[in-house]
Amino acid sequence: MWQFIRQLFHKFGSPKWFYGIASKMMPWLLGIGLILLLAGLVWGLAFAPAERLQGNSYRIIFIHVPSAFLAQSIYIMMAVTAVVTLVWRMKLADLFVRAVAPVGAVLTFLALFTGAVWGKPTWGTWWVWDARLTSMLILLFLYFGVIVLMSAITDEKSSARAVAVLVLVGVVNIPIIKYSVEWWNTLHQPATFKLTDKPSMAPEMWVPLLLSVLGLYLLFGWLACLRMQTEILKREHRTRWVRDLATAEGN
Amino acid sequence: MHPIRRKRLTIILFLLAGLAIAVGLTTYALRQNINLFYDPTQIAAGEAPRDARIRAGGMVKQGSVVRSEQDLTVEFQVTDFVSSVTVRYTGILPDLFDEGQGVVALGRLQSDGVFVADQVLAKHDENYMPPEVSDALEKAEAASARVPPMNQ
DSSP: OHHHHHHHHHHTTOHHHHHHHHHHHHHHHHHHHHHHHHHHHHIIIIISOOBTTTBGGGGGHHHHHHHHHHHHHHHHHHHHHHHHHHHHOOHHHHHHHHHHHHHHHHHHHHHHHHHHHHHHHHTSOSOOOOHHHHHHHHHHHHHHHHHHHHHHOOSHHHHHHHHHHHHHHHTTHHHHHHHHHHHSOOSSOOOSOOSSSOOSBOHHHHHHHHHHHHHHHHHHHHHHHHHHHHHHHHHTTTSHHHHHHHHHHHO | OOHHHHHHHHHHHHHHHHHHHHHHHHHHHTHHHHOSOBOHHHHHTTOSOSSSOEEEEEEEOTTOOEEOSSSSEEEEEEEOSSOEEEEEEESOOOTTOOTTSEEEEEEEEOTTSOEEEEEEEEEOOSOBOOHHHHHHHHHHHHHHHHSOOTTO
């Protein structure tokens, strides 16, 4: 088992190998992801029952929670690949960070925006400086910082290292986001979904929510593969296999 | 693992641990500034400043909401089930405001202990329920309250 993981890990050193694997996986990620996300959204927005106190305005949860969830998961994935960049100097790991940072920024913004739209009718305000909202805003700025730093340094190697260090420093914010609602008094409610307990939500509400979270995960996988492939072609455009690929596509 | 990589990994782990401790201590020291509101127990214990605008948060006590006949003034008790504080507010309350629901009020604590709020926000809890389910729960509760158990 350990041997297999090691071999797989070493294969990730080859952009060519990854390009092929990604091409094979992408149709599945896109297809299943779209089906799950659409099913979850249609079910959640049109067919799930209204909420007892909030009425229909709670339905924004079907967009808010998947994007907030992904925004944090993407950052954790970036942190893991940042360690790989710093320790093993693997190019593909840096490519991953570059490919997904803008996606994470967009999803963080979406989570903040849908939260504000929901907060106005529910809480009575668009924004409060409570720990959850503020730490999520910091996550957005971290994403911005990574994106800016990425393009500020032109040298590939030093850019990769600087970005990896910034990503790693920012990862302390993730547990703060997660536990902010438990450590401090916040206006944001605690988590509805816990690993240990049953969700404090009716099943006809959380099942569509789960579908849309899974669907968005798969769609993110598809988008990450696509963006990494583009970046690989750009960086390796001088190599033999990319030229062969280009001539094959041309015919 | 290659010794150089092992060394790099150890350095990264040490740096991350140090960073986590630093951030942890800082947020711990600033915890009262990070808290969005004081709960009634803290206010009763005198931890909340008297002359500053502060936020008070907790549950609206059941049966404590008194509405004025002349204007939009509302008085209610905010409780954390240990202490409670009286809040007075003039204005339109958010839709979710109700007895037994969470609120966060922004305002000043008067010398007579009444908290005069200029903004009241509703706090939603983590429970999501369709109306039929909560109706059924309430009915079941009412029924069990009305019919005393036979074997008592």
